[in-house]
Amino acid sequence: MRKKVGAQYIGNNGTKFVIWAPFTKQVKVVLSDGRTEQLLKVAHGYWEQELSDIPPGTLYKLSLDDEMVFPDPASRSQAFGVHDWSKVTDPNSYKWSDTAWKGIPLEEMIIYELHVGTFTPEGTFEGVISKLDHLLELGINTIEILPVTQFPGSRNWGYDGAYPYAVQESYGGAEGLKKMIDTCHQHGIAVLLDAVYNHLGPEGNYLSQFGPYFTEKYKTPWGSAINFDDKYSDEVRNFFLESALMWQEEFHFDGLRLDAIHEIIDRGARHFLKELSQNVDELEKQTGRRFILIAESDLNDTKIINPYEKGGFGLEGQWVDDFHHSIHSILTGELEGYYKDYGAMAHLAKAFKQAFVYDGVYSKFRKRTVGNNPVELPPSKFVISIQNHDQVGNRLLGDRLAQMISLEQLKLAAGVMLVSPYIPMLFMGEEFAEDRPFQYFVSHGDPDLVKAVREGRKREFEYFYDKGDGEFWDPQEEETFNASKINWDFKEDQNKTALFNFYKKLINLKKTGAFKAFSNKEKQIEFSEEGKYIKIIGKEGQNLFAVFNFKGEMLETEISGGNYDWKTVIFSAGKEWGGSANFPPTFNSGEVLKIPAHSMLVLSRNLY
Template structure:
């Protein structure tokens, strides 16, 4: 293990607060406690550029800043609360003050997760952690077992996706700060819902980013889309690594977060002998031993590399799971016909079958879009190690107009697409509002205070969508209207069609939870066949009896097909997406069927059969 040292303001009852900051670039560091009578305390320099002091009278809520070399007055890089935003004073947080009620909660294993990704600012009318709590009964009713929060680390202003955070330890003040986040996590656990937190360890936002004034947080060894890379393997990198290890441990330990989703790990540059991600896993393993429970680490990567999730003893990094974008791309291109940008590598029906049987579509194949060979073979990796979706914040919000799938395909097609995610062997993830066909877009938005930065963001978005010339302009990311247009309407409460779609999602989720064949779905316990000309997919789960036969027609035409030979005497229908109960046009429900029976599938439909003995 490299250096492990607590940083930031650590409050201990009856002792006061110990302030520790890594500032190797400074010759002198002074702490100012912003009480009614400001108190200035010099910090003592220790090895490796750490500075520390104990302030006996600094308690919960005490505002403070550091002064570097008598000139620069700055917030704490490891601040746990920025009550007045990224440029203002930091505040001490006493974690012993919160009365947790989740003492018996141990989290859920990967195979039980049905994840619901949400953005705190647009998920509720209030746009806060407390606002999200009010909607937890709806999520419980839907059947999801985990929420995934887009990043909540303090960012400039009040409107942001969260990937411009500059205080990784501080829960966003406008969302409700650390107290609000703890309330949300505690409320989730009370409902039996795990909490996944999206954390960004590959870059920092530009506004309010004072790290470089303190220490060697960045390196010019690597170029990134955001400028110099965070320093994970250059001189002084032990202390940068420690900064982020302490961050991860804080969320899991002090906020009772169950899992971390690690943003874009392919942009964490580390050529050292022990990769940052491996050591992060080892640090979290230690916390697991202390707490007697499991914490999950889920990576986002575009490299299709099983090294992330393979055991450390086998040369991997030991992470629990990773996002699996190939599955999204295979589905999206087949149902929308879109083949622009990175979608040009997809659109072939056989890729959907390969994604189900072997996971990575690009498993050592040449990518025309990237102009290089990509990926490793994930056939042997358990399906529970991969998170799949048909929509998420990236795939929706990085479109010029933020259209959801609701705007891109007919209503009936939304149902087989839902089935492809929820009936796959992989860990399913929904994007907020997907379950009822939310019609508001999810757009890209910011609220920077630096006008030059605002203009740069606007121009960047325009350049990104230049190939859409003639189709209008991208919405202004700085505009409040862009943000408000991205809020959920929850139309299913009054719109009958949306209500029926939500009921369909509930039925699929219930089936995933209740069907013995889906108790522990995995690739070896499936039969898969894609009829490429017809766009008809046969997916049979055979892990336990009764087996489950899922038939998808993702074409816009009715299709005739024959049931595959499976070890079952006959099949009975358990769900038909064309049923009027799910907002469909109505359809005859096939009754008892045998191996080789012909089935007529309506356009854009899903039929599910259960084995009869």
């Protein structure tokens, strides 16, 4: 049974407090005006009370056994920082204008991942609103924002959030976030939230002072795991379930991208993710709106997205790192770290065919067998990218593809992603070859923590130091953050503008079904390691032929089969996209195709 927690405004200047602190003997609400109010202990370790004369805006903390005073772990607002007063808010104060909005199915999404703080000069939700015309021109219908729960200071990726119910104040707080989502919906854009339920940030996280929110049974990269299956886990699960549902119910998010779900460790009979998915199903019935849950997972396990009747968790989709790694390793030649598992055309061909490269095969990097077979699942279950915050920001220099490869190679990578049958996700700025880095940055207030972060990041990049690949950017320095902000003057650059227009064309073709035939499981894929190319033929109401030339020289090839007339759908080396070649609008399958270095071509012909 659901149980709302925290300070819940109930109207007429009354607020109900619900706090879980099973081992304390006394819990009091301490108000900033000097008043103190006692809460009453009820079942399962909760403390509750409806209190009068506590309107929205009231500042409070919680006293445990008259010994320690902390902010509320379920605080809806930390206006003065992660260590300071919590604030009562009215969840119904914002007046929505999106009552007709019902959402977008995952299979129709063109996703754009962005970090609010660096997406615009303002670094706010209002700043995002100011760029919606750009996104609409590009063809984006969904944005996915990195985490926005309250973190220390004003600079952070968001994964150090300490309050799963509170919105980062420096971005614009809860009202600013609601306005951004409302405005997006009015423009036909869905909004997904990157939600973190595998850990909390180390600064401002007071959960352990209240109860056993963490367990020593398991360890994660961040320390003790969140307690999803140990003693007292029912109330812990409720705490995080309520947070996840709040973002979709109160804030009108269209769904969640769930961070690193392989670190949500739950060996109970009903996994937390399945319980969340079932609760979201109920929310859909109640609201008449569509909600999407997408997992980030490195397990390549179809259980995450399989339906309940097949023993699955029932999530709508999941990220596929295999696709990114296959393209990246071929284009850059990087074969260090996890890229040692990739680098061959066979890997990219397999990713194009079925998403997972590691589907029950041995991984040299992990030194074990990884994954299972996804062939029974539709391609709309898989979200792919050629860049994202992790794959850029977790590099030594935070360098993007535009700093590593040519314009022609950038168009080739974009073509593979958008022609593929999967759900594409762009990372902010990739559509115009943004060449500013996206670095890892923080603004912690604890000097010891700052030191630990610096040393940890340096250890992570020891390999690159040995190679002399660059200097370490200090995560705590404001300049690291400022250097990561998007440069919006791209239209002054001819190549950047050409790439932007190429993305626009590809996205429009994708949305209008031009590449639908490649979703057919019967598509034929041919590749050559020596020739460094992939050819694909798909059939579904039309014949569709694509060739991707990853070699640095001209590829001469032909279309096998009968003697048919073909028309050009898109050719990346064309002059209209900043290239230097021409390709005829129609083509006969008996002729030789000449595909320039690092380019791609799609042709089509009608079957009936």
